[in-house]
Amino acid sequence: MKQTDFLVIGSGIAGLTYALKVAAACPDKKITIITKSREDETNTKYAQGGVAVVNDLENDSFEKHIEDTLIAGDGLCNEAIVEIVVKEGPERVNEIIEWGANFDKNSSGDFSLGKEGGHSEFRVIHYKDVTGKEIERALLDAVHKQPNIELVTHCFVVDLITQHHLGYLITKSTPDIECYGVYVLNLLTNKIEKVLSSITVLATGGNGQVYRSTTNPTIATGDGVAMVYRAKGRIENMEFIQFHPTALYQPGVNNAFLITEAVRGDGGILRNIHGEDFMHKYDPRLSLAPRDIVARAIDSEMKITGTEYVYLDCRHMDMQKFIHHFPNIYDKCLESGIDVQRDMIPVAPAAHYSCGGIKVNEYGRTSINNLYACGECSSTGLHGANRLASNSLLEAMVFAHRCYLDSIEKINTISFEAKVPDWNAGGTTAPKEMILITQSLKELKQIMSDYLGIVRTNERMQRASRRLDILHEETEQLYERTEVSPQLCELRNLITVGYLIVKGASFRKESRGLHFNTDYPQKSALVQNIVL
Template identity: 45%
Template sequence: MHESDILIIGSGAAGLTAALNLAERFKVTVLAKGAMNEGATAWAQGGVAAVLEPGDTFDSHIEDTMIAGAGLNDRATVEFVVENAPAAIDRLEKLGVPFNTEGEALHLTREGGHSHRRIVHVNDATGWAVQEALLNAARAHPNITLVADMVVIDLATSRHEARYSGAGNVWGVYAFNRAANAVELFTARATILATGGAGRTYLFSTAPRGATGDGIAMAWRAGCRISNMEFMQFHPTCLYNLDVKNFLITEAVRGEGGHLKLPGTGHRFMPDFDPRAELAPRDVVARAIDHEIKRLGLDYVHLDISHQPPEFVRTHFPMIHEKLLGLGVDMTTQPIPVVPAQHYTCGGVVIDRAGRTDLPHLYAAGEVSQSGLHGANRLASNSLLECFVFGEAAADDISANWGDLAPPPAIRPWDESRVTHSDEEVVIKQNWTEIRRFMWNYVGIVRSTKRLERAARRIDMLREEVNDYYGHFRVTPDLIELRNLLESADLIVRSALHRKESRGLHYTIDYPETLDAAIDTVLVP
């Protein structure tokens, strides 16, 4: 058994921000599913949104966020995050994040849905720079223990106490140690979920391989409410390449003048759908591309910025330019083939403004959570921002209430006395593929009640199989992920069936209108 003051599940922006804020006073353990830098943070190309441009205002950023979120955002939360953004940028600069500058000032770019230039960035690889800075600071801190290759199975709650209790407290987690090939118990007074989203429930996704909805599924099984899972953001422009899965072409390519065109004719189609053309919010752009692909039977559409000077393109998008050159596409002279792909989970574990969940001693921050910031559609570059603000908010609340957080009681060790080794790994692979395929086909960018019901029937069938498998065989990382993928898929489908309107990212042909009242979908375990 491993004991610390605070346990953090996830080593991305939210988890490491919380860890660094807590480590001055407490012993903190951070668990990562794979390597410490394998999460979604390192993949973020865009940047961090903050009001820094003369003439820009908090009110304007708040308004842009509310409009993108189709009115479903919690206004007080949006205000809280937006007003804390400049301070978050300041702290990142102090940690050594080398944001691009113009003279003395930070260079700001603009992205879809923003009325001002307010995205601070490090070229087109902001997330990587942020991840490195946070990780270096965490590695250097004597009070932070970083543990890689730990696949968390479930939260250890009052049900797992040596003297059973129904109090619902969270005392840590059971995690599978890949190196030791064994399950270990980690306990703490407070646990923070910073596990990211559930993007890998879909066939095409820009999320890292580990984004299998683990934190959302674990919190649901332990008794937390889950909200707004029907709002899956699809990034309009993922590179279409059969060898390279999930390489993202940042929003900023459209922000800096890129046009979406039909292959063959070269017709620029976005003005046919929206007066904002390529700068319309992501859901509008993704639906337009999906419409053209289905209407014309295409594999992809073209994103073309070759009308801009080559030097401009190379300077603004060095990483993307280099990557595409290696794949035989020169974006300074050729269009880029793109398709929409699942990109961000707007729903998740319900939290308040201090990052508290429904269960005592359990907090959540970042993509795993539903804080009220994103509403029915996340505004570009508000996601890293949410990680910094809520990572710190959770840390502040734990520090302020430390005296009220009881130490963990004796927790029962993991019991695998009644299970055997599996001889059928193929079952896991098959089910994983099946889930991702039917979620893409039935619960994608455009939905219908019939398609959603089809998905629900598949989930019921698979649940029986997966539960049976989980009950009889020793856990493996693949089995843990499959169980969580299925749970996440179920939460997405149930939420989508519950919403009898089209709003933001949830578009159904059976209810194309948006209702007057914006109401969150809340699932109660």
Template identity: 45%
Template sequence: MNLQHNCDVLIIGSGAAGLSLALHLAQHADVVILSKSRINAGSTYYAQGGIAAVFDENDTVDSHVQDTLIAGAGLCEEDAVRYTAENAKECLNWLIGQGVDFDKEKDENGNDKYHLTREGGHSHRRILHAADATGQEIQTTLVERVKRHSRIRIFERYNAVDLIRATDGDKPCIGAYIWNRNTEKVESIYAQKTVLATGGASKVYQYTSNPDVASGDGIAMAWRAGCRVANMEFNQFHPTCLYHPEAGTFLLTEALRGEGAILRRPNGSRFMPDFDERAELAPRDIVARAIDFEMKRLGADCMYLDISHKEPAFIKSHFPTIYEKTRQLGIDITKNPMPVVPAAHYTCGGVMVDKNSQTDTKNLYAIGEVAYTGLHGANRMASNSLLECLVFARAAALEIEQTLDSKHRYLKLPAWDESRVTNSDEEVVIQHNWHELRLFMWDYVGIVRTNNRLQRAMNRVELLQKEIDEYYRNFRVSNNLLELRNLVQVAELIIRCAMQRKESRGLHYTLDYPNMLETTSPTVLKPEKYSANS
């Protein structure tokens, strides 16, 4: 018999979305936060740029809405965009109330005001930030608050394996099977409400700015639980990741370009004005494609991002994290440009939810990068991601508070059955499949696509799915196996969505259909249509 835990609300994921939701709900419910690694290991902690909201009296919500719609290339859902922009300031003030310390400056009267920066796609300065380590400030502040709350339990080093649905009525979600990485045993947890806050799926690509935990777990689990997904073809490639053998996945924030950094070829010439009148401040899809084009045209390993024309004191005060990281690698950014390449960064599609963050499965919610809210369309605008986490976490909290049953009794969950499996003696199979998957996704389903490339990718995904499914049925679970199982499922969803879109729009660019259609709609996949593969 496996160990069973019980709670009112299970939150799978420990980034900005999950932590803020837990703090909203802890007055009304017993909450468990499931963190796959240490609690600070998710994408939020590594976010550099900031959060978009209208704090400048010369800025407007309408302007924020229009900028987002333009960046989304005609595929945003305007009501979701407006809801997010209208609630941005209130959610940011809540975050400030939790203790998050955004950078300030003096106004003309000597009074403190928030320092606002500008990033690609924005027509105004509206990005609140904490130097160039905004995510770290938010994550550490919220973690401190969560750890002090008596009604919140944190389960670190636990993988969610699969969601559990009741077998009667409308088959609501009643919890999840979870794998304890400390004991290497599968346990279960019962919850009235379960919330996916697992982040994105950029680890499906060979080169990514994301931490290792971003393996599409929530999207895959929701799909297996019967939820629709949408717009999975729109994978955002951040234009500027540091290109250095010792840099790992170090991101160079959009705010560098917002503060005047210039993209240059290896010979020092500037190239972004050749691609877009907004130059370095064009949306990320345009900048990433321009860098990719120049690298391929010139046969170059990278392009260069140069902010050395700014005063050294300005660079060190605005970008201390980047300055220190690059200095350790032998690059003085006050004097020299930084080598950069694009890398998979953000999953714009995800699990379909309504405005309360409810999925197709009763009592199952999704918030943050794992969800498709309609906000991002075909291309996420910079600094709208952490904002989406906060706004839709609050929306989910309001819905959950109203529907929790204070007299609810915990149910006994079906036990996890591993009586017919053994310990694996072929871990090399997982490693081989892992590398193969990420490599062909990068080559065939990356920044530039074709019909032939997509079909090649699908052929390989189908073979991998058979191998992984057989492996999963015969051997005990492990972290690598669980992540690989989820990643190959997410890869299939990305490819299927990309095959359905017969145009180039935003982050989806295909040589076979280089133009945008006059009318378009989100790409929606339903599990029942692909039941043999799900």
């Protein structure tokens, strides 16, 4: 058994920012960060575009950024939260710079600002086309300098520990559910251990691996969302899955390479298979319309032409500037046989970001006591029905800070729950065939991609629901009789995430933002969050 004061699950921008702040404010407290893979293998690492933040008050304003966020969110943003994130953002960015993160600057020494879909001004600060990787590097460097932070890698969190594990019956209506820590599978020893903590913070990232093609790394399996749902916590708006319009089209590749929206901000033009510019048919903002609109436009063009991709044309752009700003993209295209100076880039939408997640308040508190959530796994109210480009890293920093403010006020009022039993693996055996897990994962990805993609119908969702019920039943039986493995846990979590997406989409009798149902093509007059 391990005991810690603050337990952080996840080592991306949200988890690391929170840990650094707590470590500085509470030098006598112990902070433990747990991650299931390498310390830098996070969604943050793969973020290309940058951080949307107002720092040029001569040409930009908080009001403009707020308005752009509200428009993209299609009526479902919490306006108070939008104002908090936009106005607190500059200070949080300055902190991350003080920790060592670099951002590109122009010849005058000012930040080089990019413009992305849905933004009315140039306000996206970046480090070439590897902004997330640079932020991850700086934060990890800072974390390793803190003596009261322990970063534990290759430990898979299996479940949250609540009163349920003390023998109490817990339901969605149970008041004051409490989190006492987690059970983790140590991947080096293959043993399940318990980690008890006064405060637990989930910063577990996204769930893109529920789809066949995603820009997310393989670790993005919705673990935090699934664990909170199993613990009877509140989840909301899971139907709003953002598909990034422009992932590099590579047949058969699950983890799609992202072509950042900043390429279109610098002048890239979307064209169909015939080389025709098509965005004027869908939105006056052309290739820089919000992501939900661009993704549906591309989906429409692919169906019209019967192809699996469209093109992103960069041939007319200043190549010297392109290579300087997007060296990673330029090299990846060359590696794939595409010379952006001569060739158009084949692109197709891929699952990218979950706008819903664990329901939290303005300080990151979940519906479970002593449990916080920040970053992509949370639903703060900022994104509404569709996230504005490059608002995610900003949100993670702001809410990590707000989780920190709230939790250090509570830490000394919480005592450890010492009666938590050890994990009981009695009656389980080693799995005989891994194909039972791998095949179920393939089925899940196909179901979600075919029935819960960019465009949905009632019939598709009903079909998905029936098939997910079968997968759920089979996987739970497997979980009950076999020893826990990370593959089985991830499958179980992804099935739960798929169920939540289908359930939320089925309850939403309208089309709004990222959720487009051809049986309900109009927005409803009733603006509501779907809480599960």
